[in-house]
Amino acid sequence: MADPTRDVPEILLGEAEVVSKVEALAEALAPRVDDETVAVCLLTGGLWFAADLTRALARRGRLLRFDALWLASYGDGMVSKGRVEVRAHLQRPVTGRRVLLMDDVFDSGLSLAEAVRAVREAGAQEVLTAVFARKPWPAERAVTPDFVAWEAPARYLVGYGLDSAGKMRGLPSICALD
Numbered sequence: 001m002a003d004p005t006r007d008v009p010e011i012l013l014g015e016a017e018v019v020s021k022v023e024a025l026a027e028a029l030a031p032r033v034d035d036e037t038v039a040v041c042l043l044t045g046g047l048w049f050a051a052d053l054t055r056a057l058a059r060r061g062r063l064l065r066f067d068a069l070w071l072a073s074y075g076d077g078m079v080s081k082g083r084v085e086v087r088a089h090l091q092r093p094v095t096g097r098r099v100l101l102m103d104d105v106f107d108s109g110l111s112l113a114e115a116v117r118a119v120r121e122a123g124a125q126e127v128l129t130a131v132f133a134r135k136p137w138p139a140e141r142a143v144t145p146d147f148v149a150w151e152a153p154a155r156y157l158v159g160y161g162l163d164s165a166g167k168m169r170g171l172p173s174i175c176a177l178d
Helices: 015-032 047-059 110-121
Strands: 010-013 038-043 065-072 085-088 098-106 126-134 147-151 174-176
Touching: 010 015, 015 047, 015 126, 015 147, 038 047, 038 110, 047 065, 047 098, 047 126, 065 110, 098 110, 110 126
Parallel strands: 038 065, 038 098, 098 126, 126 147
Antiparallel strands: 010 174, 065 085
């Protein structure tokens, strides 16, 4: 029989705290970007964070260009498959430009490493990376995010773009489901 408490997430970071952390990150990031910077959202999970971060940057006078890169490494599983599938490439040219990669969580690091490789290969002059949550990992990862809004615990997280088999991404808080 299924555990009825498993689907009740524990709130770790409330909606107001999420907003506060995004605003603080935008404040730190604003001096490093300009209107020629291409902000690239890593889909699907990064959509919520990217929308909030680009709006927070706009409030600081930074009107970045926008694009998305659709990567997948988890599917509906709870553990990375150990490889990244590129489902859709950039639509906007990035040659000679600064690129800001934005993602919801830095876990294994595979997606961010693949995104950095892809935009460098596409001709980006400089690549900055920003993630909402960074989870601890037992081994060194290929890349390290330049900007991190929140140091997350090593738990199974949902909400604010993070999902469980496609569900719970829309929760406004960061929650644990373990």
